[in-house]
Amino acid sequence: MIPTVVWGTGNVGRAAIRAVEAHPALTLTAVLVHDPAKVGRDAGELGGLGRPLGVAATDDIAAVLAGRPRAVVYAASGDIRPDDALTDIGRAIVIEHITRIHPSCAPDWPSPPDGVGAHRVVIEGRPRIEVTVEASDEGENRSAGGNATAVGRLVSAIDWLVDAKPGLYDALDVPLRPAVGRLGRRTA
Template identity: 45%
Template sequence: MSTFSLPPRVLRTVVWSTGGVGSIAIDAVAGRPDMDLVGVWVHTPDKVGRDAGELAGRDPLGVAATHDADALIAMRPDCVVYAASGPERDAGVVPDYLRMLRAGINVVSTTSTSLVYPPAYYSPDWRDQLQEAALAGDASFYASGVFPGFASDQLALLLATQSKTIDVLRVTEVSLNDHYPVADVMMDGMGFGRPLDFEPMLKTPGFIEMAWRAPIRLMATGLGVEVTEVVGTLDRRVTERDIEVAFGTIPAGTCGAVRTRAAGVVCGREAIVVEHIIRMARDVAPDWPASDFDATYRVDIEGDPDVHCAMNLGDAEGHGAGRAAMAATAMRVVNAIPFVVDAPAGLLSSLDLPNTLPRYAFGAMHDPAKKRQFERSGR
């Protein structure tokens, strides 16, 4: 694993979109003495011209949001935090990545989760274009998040450093997603609020395998084994009552919980397993693994020794309404910025970076005077 020294300068940073993850990224970048928020991109016209701090729910920052992508790219920031979301996903964002990388701008992204391990990316053509653009612009690209990006892969590899032998490595997310507002993703993509005879995108042959191939391959590469096949399964359960959620009403008798499973086959058996359990209310699918938090992430290693670890995000009783998971997602890439800027050009994964430790996370550094002192010192 490579090691890099932190760049001795304040990094000019742009945040691309102001949704849940983007707003947290704006606040985080603005509070760090080693970063300078120089631009914010927004999608909706009513946000254009508004102060980025206001959009992020904090004091004004003196940075006006814009929809002018050309102007932001022309600024040549050191890094862009790409946090846009939507049904187009990579088809809509790869052109943005290409322009930024060719312009010499490093990119950290929470949008393209399949790029957490670029060698496993589902579109070799896009991957090759991105790699060529990064090399041409002498820039780096890094995608991460929580699941995938950390609990689904990097945390498991860290825990595996205690292993003598591994028979099965299993990572699991259990979460309540009633706060997620994008109806087409939740209903058409995952099937929530639809009868069980409806076929969501998740049921498309090969979709689950494609969605979880990257973290499975990342773990396999880190552990020095070859995955010969990924096998995916889908299970859904109905709710017995109407559930009010952020994107509308889920009627009784329709899907209220979804469970996906992707298993990487090693030496002829399912050895690296990713499970994802999402509910719209805690009382749906009571026989499935449950959590009292916003989200619980488990790593279970069967081997010598057996290892079992649970990581909880948010308040007990789930009072955070998903913000904890969004904050963790945003900080996975914000904390990585200095390391990505300092890395060799190209497409990166967590295997290519040291631990992206959160420099200046303690509150004493979140002070304008500290930021000015840092800037004057050139450190």
């Protein structure tokens, strides 16, 4: 098992907790939070799992990193606390994903046909191909669905990255891998 920390419990962090917990090669060893009101709360509650995981959230960065986790999913709000995020990134191995969560964030980007969040691929040519994929999570929220799909890719890469040589890797460097474990399964 690969000891894994989730750093942040916002939009991406909640999905990261669920993905790490579901991955059979990973074990959630810590959850780092910025908000004092979240310190001591169980990771299962923060991740929306509806059951405890026995991992209490903490704001003690030094103690968590002293535990020498093999992987850190950095999901802190760098857009809200950029100086803190830069400091954080200097302390640990980082896997990060950025998502446009509202049209005002990048109004010049293409939008899906209904104007609501989706993954869209357009191949111009003959024939012209356009594929729109909608993902939802946390009560049919498409932003949360996009975050969950991104987190699935990130978390599925952890065991590959642990075995890789140290360095920075682009998404194109990391092989696409099928989801494993309980990720995506609905509970009765």
